[in-house]
Amino acid sequence: MKSADRRVKIAILGASGYTGAELLRLLASHPNAEIVALTADRQAGKPIDTVFPHLFGRGLPDLVTIDSVDWDGVEFVFCCLPHGTTQEVIAKLPRHLRICDLSADFRLADVATYAKWYGHAHRAPELQDEAVYAITELVRPALGNARLVANPGCYPTSAQLPLIPLVRRGQIDPDDIIIDAKSGVTGAGREAKQGSLFSEVAEGISAYGVANHRHAPEIEQGLSAAAGRPVVVNFTPHLMPMNRGILSTIYVRLANGASVADLRRTLEAAYAGEEFVRVLPEGRIPTTHHVRGSNLCLIGLVADRMPGRAILVSVIDNLVKGAAGQAVQNMNAMLGLPESTGLGQQPMFP
Amino acid sequence: MKSADRRVKIAILGASGYTGAELLRLLASHPNAEIVALTADRQAGKPIDTVFPHLFGRGLPDLVTIDSVDWDGVEFVFCCLPHGTTQEVIAKLPRHLRICDLSADFRLADVATYAKWYGHAHRAPELQDEAVYAITELVRPALGNARLVANPGCYPTSAQLPLIPLVRRGQIDPDDIIIDAKSGVTGAGREAKQGSLFSEVAEGISAYGVANHRHAPEIEQGLSAAAGRPVVVNFTPHLMPMNRGILSTIYVRLANGASVADLRRTLEAAYAGEEFVRVLPEGRIPTTHHVRGSNLCLIGLVADRMPGRAILVSVIDNLVKGAAGQAVQNMNAMLGLPESTGLGQQPMFP
């Protein structure tokens, strides 16, 4: 059944975090989505509006433990649990469920790389083999039959969308890519941490995880596949005082005689007809203000003053195209629904 | 024709300000709205995305002058022009147009009051007679036949929604009402003013227009009508560092033996069944975070420590229920469309 009035029965695991709340915001306008279960083990028994008062009056189910979900009444699962926990939970889920996992657990195909960056051997390697890493626009044909999709990280989405078409075409040097990324604070989650306090974040900016962030191997995995050989990149994230948004400024070296105009043509061709990924006209640089709340990724491209180099700027809302929005987009693709269903939210500016 | 697929041909006058942009955000999901003209006299000839880059790719008409609009192709007008100018423009518009005016020009029914607060005699007093001042929930029956609606100010919306039912019922003393309101910066508009600069606003709060703000007579007009006699209130607005939102903390004295529970019952009855105005359960106080981007007005109510007094807290998004959202709601009511059409945007938190 793919009719317009089909209702997919959905469970959200880990619904008490920002990503869970964002899924609920987006799915409110999804005509085919029916929320049947919301889990949050430590908050089980509470109405969702006790943890998210803005959901007051939505008629959503109360929070329950994962163990108490009746899986027979569920078709699709969004999993918003912490990494590590996720692989154990998903391994136990019935096989009839189709799953979009928003954690990092199934993003790294290589178990050795996973173990190195996450500090423990993967506990469900067979699922890791099964999982499809899905920046929707780049793997669309594989999604129709996927049971388990690994929804990409926010930074990797913002970096790979502009870079992968260029690396595939050999128009930039894969060994000279610098990704300077700036993120809003929701990316750090809703856990009470000193570093995420208003007073520690407001009125300043800090680099973190310099040369050491877990999204680096995820980006390198995608670029290595595109290049056909191992690639190491610079990825330097910064935490800045805004709720939402990632702006990645990406410094690249032209290769194989390519010009900046060639790069532009490649990107325009790669994303022609895409609803959510847009290459801005020459002379325009995107800002995060212009995607807030929407599933858009905007890409700008400028020639560098340094000869033979170019600058790419990409922006997304980290909670939408960088998390919940892309997850809904992936669900739509998995279920054969029109890909933009439920994703009509326009950028909210200001 | 009121069928579900009816398309209303809409012009937005003054589309280069925040209110115009917000109308375009909301109307993007309105199935019956067709934008046929956008005006901005000083920007005429430009694509709308040169003044609002986030509207890139929406397929909207270019900006034109008001004089160049072909009114035969327009049915409904949202007027987002500055006060003073507005009355002159609207006076010249063809009579077949139905109009929702978002300026202050038709909000004050009494021309002497208008002249006192705006510094000049009203130039279209006959239109002022015709105009319906419309907090939708409070004047709904009058809207079906209205040609010209005065959309309320943002502060007055946040103050009158909780107060009017209580004053009507005589449960609070109309001569002892203090409205301490805190607003985001978009309320000051998009004009380049020193006082609206980031560096002047961020990291601080200031009271302004103390005992002297133009929204005071608008609030008093509504409360006087509810009380059946002239009422003077304290209204003290504050400018604070957020883009959107108004929180009004309202201090009232109980009257005629009413208890706080009585006040709660009155408000719950007044807004029972309303989609956009909600009285929170006892013990809950609303915050602006929980209405951002939505057309909601949330109201909380608490007994004061001072005997015989109560505290009301109301929150809205100043650009939505305080401006563009209520304008769309009014349009829907004027045209006989379901009142919530195009207003399904959920609160965006964070």
Next chain:
Amino acid sequence: MKSADRRVKIAILGASGYTGAELLRLLASHPNAEIVALTADRQAGKPIDTVFPHLFGRGLPDLVTIDSVDWDGVEFVFCCLPHGTTQEVIAKLPRHLRICDLSADFRLADVATYAKWYGHAHRAPELQDEAVYAITELVRPALGNARLVANPGCYPTSAQLPLIPLVRRGQIDPDDIIIDAKSGVTGAGREAKQGSLFSEVAEGISAYGVANHRHAPEIEQGLSAAAGRPVVVNFTPHLMPMNRGILSTIYVRLANGASVADLRRTLEAAYAGEEFVRVLPEGRIPTTHHVRGSNLCLIGLVADRMPGRAILVSVIDNLVKGAAGQAVQNMNAMLGLPESTGLGQQPMFP
């Protein structure tokens, strides 16, 4: 010895919070202050710059436990510990120490009131008798001989400075005082709490502790003393997105035939010659931007539109005049040093 080059040996207990850090900022320019001990029981053994990197290179002592301090080498103590703990710690300190306590433990003279608001019987009532509650300007003569000073809360400082002279003179009705206060987030401390996260606070405002905040009895204690009889006030605090600052908008009713001009004269007389408390000229309203980083309290006064009423606006930096700055000012007064020593920091705008 009160000579200009006297060096007072100072210990700061609880130096890992914002108030401790602020004391270190201010005391860096205090020519008579020598920091000899910094305590933080859970961080003992660490250099202070591991908890506050901005203190790198200051040559400050490492953090130690309270028990390991050599009190013989200490003359003056700033106590920045949590309430409850504080009274137990101070009760055990040697009697030769003079102490300025920044917690709430010795602010409420009445032990029954303390027990009611803090949920347990006071554990050092004899010290509570001894303690001097010290808004410096209001109790200056008592400070020279004080051994233990209770440094006032931030909100109570901002509220009492404008109100007490007026209540003392009987020029306002003590039974009709409404204090609507707006605070920056540092007031909530450095503890990792979900409610203090950037993403929960930014882009919004919320009322909290409505009719129920622990600073209400502290304010009422001062106003009752000024009135000569028990006074109950409305005190409604709001949390807003800025690091520092409190703006209190205070609504009062004139009494005993007093005019707004009379109120102004009273306030001007009360604070004539004061360096840190200033009554602004008629027509000026202070903002928190204009005191940030300084020990100033600015007060503005406006006639209300409601007959017989007035509006007071006072602003302070909650970490300076509302905490560490007033503490240094109190220390200076206790030790016979010029009261403004070390407090020359100018407002930082922007």
Next chain:
Amino acid sequence: MKSADRRVKIAILGASGYTGAELLRLLASHPNAEIVALTADRQAGKPIDTVFPHLFGRGLPDLVTIDSVDWDGVEFVFCCLPHGTTQEVIAKLPRHLRICDLSADFRLADVATYAKWYGHAHRAPELQDEAVYAITELVRPALGNARLVANPGCYPTSAQLPLIPLVRRGQIDPDDIIIDAKSGVTGAGREAKQGSLFSEVAEGISAYGVANHRHAPEIEQGLSAAAGRPVVVNFTPHLMPMNRGILSTIYVRLANGASVADLRRTLEAAYAGEEFVRVLPEGRIPTTHHVRGSNLCLIGLVADRMPGRAILVSVIDNLVKGAAGQAVQNMNAMLGLPESTGLGQQPMFP
């Protein structure tokens, strides 16, 4: 006379902007500074506290026109005028004045470069020859006899302090330097511009002047001199929602067999004993929060994951070390005063 109680008579030209106000903040604690004139041609006749209310009660002279200043009573001038205007004003000043110019007018030694980037031929090229471009730490010996000092731009200060010692030593490749800089909004000045409005800046980040910013040639001038040959760099500034601060993330390639440890040693040696420039210990990355309000420049250094590369992070307060603070430091050096006089302001955190 260089005695400790010497009072230098100072005029600030263009005192109504943020840089002027910041000079007044810093000089308030400078024992040798006497402000004798403040100019602002369009605001002449007004007390300074009408344009900067936070300067209320400071006893400063009223604003006057430049033409009305009695130069005989002035020894030192801080010039905070717009570029273009500055060169004309300074050319007419009496020769007995010593001048620190905070505009861009005398920063580029090459008149052709100036003309290219500023769009007009320089109108005082003989003064440009005379001017000393002064990052204090790098040109200290030349300042004692300088009459006219060009105070560096904020971005160039943050970029050159970490880079110049490394380029001089040949330890990094001067042809592969990428400077990704993030700035607070005060850098854009106090002029009312739409792009600086709170609502345009808050809750987002944007790159601007990409491959085209006027600070690029200033940085290149310094690095070219250090390299002994022309150097072109990537400099990409970003505007983000904070009042103060610049964080520059600088990506470099090691050269001539140098290791990251070598770079660290070079920087530590270059700034050993400096009060305001500090190289953080290995493993620490500075943030702008930790320099706010102070004259500090903090530098961190990390090995890149990409072989043969390193990442430098430098932070300053753009209004202090990036403008007014360095100007005072330069004045001190010019006049033979201890260089840190008046610059004892500690970082304000939070």
